[in-house]
Amino acid sequence: MYTMELGDYKYIFEYDNFEDLKEQMALTKATHKEILEEEAKYNKVNNAIEIQKENNKLKFDLKEMTFAQLEVKFVAHVKESVEETNKVLKDASYKAYANTFNKLKRYFDNENIVNVSYERFKAFRNYLRNEEKLSNRSINGHMNYVAMFLEFARENLKIIDTNEAKRVSSLKEPKIEKENFTKEDIKNIFDYNFSDYHKNIFKVLAHSGMRISELYNLTSEDIKKDENNIYFFNLDEAKTENGNRKIPIHKDILEMVLNTSFPISSKSINAFNKEMLRQLYKVIDKNSSKSIHTFRANFISECINNFPDRINIIQEINGHSQGTKSITIDRYAKGFNMKLKKEIVDSVNYN
Template sequence: MYRKKLIDLIEGEELFKLKQGDYELIFEYDTIEELKDILEATKATQEQINSTMQQYTTAQHTLEKGANKIPDSKGLRFNDLEIKFVEIKRKSGKVGKSTYKAYASTFKKLQEFFKKKHIDTLTVEDYEEFREYLAKKYKLKNKTINNHMVYVNTFLEFGVNRQLLKFNPVKALESLSEEVSEKENFTDEEIQKILTYDSPQPHKTFLEIAIYSGR
């Protein structure tokens, strides 16, 4: 089983797309009852309905089997972890579309760098090299790299808590120092323009409080 853009999990009306083995699973409906209703509404023949529903059921069982199976931790790769992680998050219903996209972006980079390496064989030094890879290939700033590493830590903690992994080496990794952008203060002339601008209440009062309180 390997990664096939699990971000499709929350795109449009599709539930998710996943390529497993030699075939691709594509779900557009949450339940088999919904699928049956659509097939009947499109006036598909009974043979077509039975065939399609059988394919849906087989694919769903295959996915659930893969998501629920706990492999030997020494054989777990990031593509395996992504499938399990996203499936659990989907079931919880507490994750938004933007967060799924962030997960997918980080998982993609992990799989690009580590390829088919087993997660339990990776060390702190390996993840330090991964950060350097993000900086060199993607030209990312330290703040963005730190954000990716926060997600990596979340993924590994999930694996440890689910007894998929034995430990999380990223916990021992210190964050990179982030660039601090210098901010210029308003000039007296700019402040006067703000105060004399014909702003509606209570906006004008809010601006006066913010300026004179230094907030």
């Protein structure tokens, strides 16, 4: 008795002598090859049947598409697009999509999106205002997402001919006048009994004009020194060309920065931002328009008030567009002299 295992198959046969064994082995291998060929044909046909079943199921789903089903397909599409382009989509974006989809599912329930009219989307907008008591700004944000979801249904899924959500007009948003920190605010912030960690973060923001996301993304390698021994923050991970810039480190925070470990936090950017806001609101009224970003506004105001004739340099320090002059500076001058920029940065004084 002889047993031969080929892949997932086991063959058992008897033989009388060695020659008989060789013959049986040859026959078995030939038979195994035929079995594999037939198996491959079967799998091919079976896969084709399964694919057709899925296609039929997809067609059925598309005809009866609810917002719950659209959410699954939309998020899958976004994730696939992100993977293909090697981009990074923040968790906050997915949460924002989910938030709007939850409101759509709550309002429309199992209603077929193919049948949802302009009047129904307008009623949904009014529901967000009257029932959920959202601000006009929040409602406009949700409606922009709704239009995005419907555009995906129209363009990618081909299940609607027109995007009725796009026709819904935006609500008028009250203009919010942004306030800067007063001198008293600044004094209260720097006199408050924060931990050194939190107080130093506020000091860096106040003396550099960086956005909190830019500070969050700093590494130790981004603290550099030029040929004139001027230390600077080297920002080169910004979304725009103007955002990539070199900010001289203010004389009042230099020693502290050189003794600080970067990255500044191991938390997510969202968690880090919330943490710093909680700290700030220990001193500043959270119902005011003042926020972490206000440090940047104060810094820019100080720079402009001290050097009103050097707006272009101040724009470069803070990563703002300089219009047509920016082209000349970037192409030929390669940015303003670090000494000029440091003079402006060091002039910022909150005492």
